[in-house]
Amino acid sequence: MTKTSQSPSAASLLAWYDRHHRDLPWRVSPPMAARGVTPDPYHIWLSEVMLQQTTVPAVKAYFAKFLERWPTVGDLSAAPTDDVMAAWAGLGYYARARNLKKCAEAVAADHGGRFPDTEDGLRALPGIGDYTAAAVAAIAFNRQAAVMDGNVERVISRLYAISTPLPAGKPLMKQKVALLTPADRPGDFAQAMMDLGATICTPKRPVCSLCPFNNACVALALHDPEHFPVKAAKKDKPVRQGAAFVAVNGEGEIYLRRRIASGLLGGMTEVPTTGWTARIDGETGTDAAPFPADWQAAGTVTHVFTHFELRLSIYRAQVASGSNRNDGWWEPVTNLEAQALPTVMKKAITQAIPRAFIKASA
DNA sequence: TATGCGTGGTC
DNA sequence: TGACCAAGCAT
Missing domain, CATH: 3.90.79.10 (Nucleoside Triphosphate Pyrophosphohydrolase)
Structure with a gap:
């Protein structure tokens, strides 16, 4: 019987993150945090919405453009919707832009210009679903929220060799993430899981030799990490x-x-x-x-x-x-x-x- | 739960 | 080179 040598721990992932985190325009890196820098919820929210089903390279220029033009959520709430749509053009999934504007208006009108600091409060806003609510709560407000996106699904499904196809397997994966998420540094933990999925635990040819979970990963022990996550069959494109x-x-x-x-x-x-x-x-x-x-x-x-x-x-x-x-x-x-x-x-x-x-x- | 919703990069 | 995929949400 194949065995792993130990259970995964948040501490081992955070140690990896401290060494290998990527510097991104919206991110407060561990060294920055050590100097007393705290995340701006507006920046975190804006980046998370832009990153929904969208790659980091594609988002960078748009993020900079939006911040320059609308430095605060109040500025964005006051902007003409047409200007926001034009600025979003090319990024895709345009309902995000419409909801971005609605969300900014709601924050300005109903929350005194400050984002809610809880997962439930964030979840109630336009364009904020389970993932984004958890991500903003964890990263911007240091809440112990279970953050699960496509990267985390891949990491978790491999770590525990979960064979239930997505999306049916999602609740079980979310449960595993919640058990793993630490009370200390939940935001860094979430970003570390996503960085791990983006750079190490990749869809094809994962670099397991560099993974902080390689002594705990069941899929690796089974010699088949690429088999996970299992996904439901796609329909053909008319x-x-x-x-x-x-x-x-x-x-x-x-x-x-x-x-x-x-x-x-x-x-x-x-x-x-x-x-x-x-x-x-x-x-x-x-x-x-x-x-x-x-x-x-x-x-x-x-x-x-x-x-x-x-x-x-x-x-x-x-x-x-x-x-x-x-x-x-x-x-x-x-x-x-x-x-x-x-x-x-x-x-x-x-x-x-x-x-x-x-x-x-x- | 299934479907509609963009775009660009990767191999 | 075409299939896959990317920090999902709304209905």
């Missing part, structure tokens, strides 16, 4: 198609409109498009074009969303300056960077106007 219309007038302006506030790309800016359907019969035509014009086929764009692949036929037209419709507006092509354009729309515009997002050089 293909949808549609057409997008890029109209440019004599003033060098492009016709844009706002998507409805909910659902896919909710509240974001778009060029006019047809519906995106599962049909593959090629009937995307120009019937749905915003203006009668000499629409020219300008190629296609493919974009992969979480649950479907979209193939857009791009049409371009030069139209008279007087052309108008009441569902959108004309925007100078030179000002597109300031718009709340999701990546798929930037792709569509670039297909029609290759230089649209190239900054004019001096």
Whole structure:
């Protein structure tokens, strides 16, 4: 029978973290904490929301931009929602931006501008779920909260060789995390678990030789850490198609409109498009074009969303300056960077106007 | 509990 | 190179 030599302990992980923690813009590292620096709950919350299903490298620039523009949660609460959406453009999962703004408003209006300092209090705010509530409570407020994200699920499932597939196995994993979470330095413990999952206990080819839990890990003792976590089978991704219309007038302006506030790309800016359907019969035509014009086929764009692949036929037209419709507006092509354009729309515009997002050089 | 919701990086 | 994946939330 395969055995491990000892039980995992928070102390061994924290000792590892003290040596190997990463310096991140929103993080108060152990050396900083030793100098008396304390985490700013606004910074912790903002980073945690941005990091939901999003990589650290992608978040860094957005985090800096948001802090420069809105230094406090009060500043963010007072910002126009359109400005927040435009600043979030490109980061994805745009409901996060809508809820970010709502959450800031709630903190300003209902909590005197200070974040609640308990897991339950945080959990009640828009855009804050189980993970983020626990993470902010632990990291910003030193609460003994069990923090479990995808990294922690991987670490725990391997440490205890939990074979129950996700998401069904989540409650058991959460229980294990809670038992392991220390009263002292719970925030560092949470960050250490996530760092461990991100750098050592990786999905492929984990570096078990460097892991502080390698003498306690059951999956390693079984010689099969990559087998965990077990996940439910995924569904296949359907293909949808549609057409997008890029109209440019004599003033060098492009016709844009706002998507409805909910659902896919909710509240974001778009060029006019047809519906995106599962049909593959090629009937995307120009019937749905915003203006009668000499629409020219300008190629296609493919974009992969979480649950479907979209193939857009791009049409371009030069139209008279007087052309108008009441569902959108004309925007100078030179000002597109300031718009709340999701990546798929930037792709569509670039297909029609290759230089649209190239900054004019001096 | 299952589904809808973006994007970019990795191998 | 396409499949997988990343500090999840709302409904």
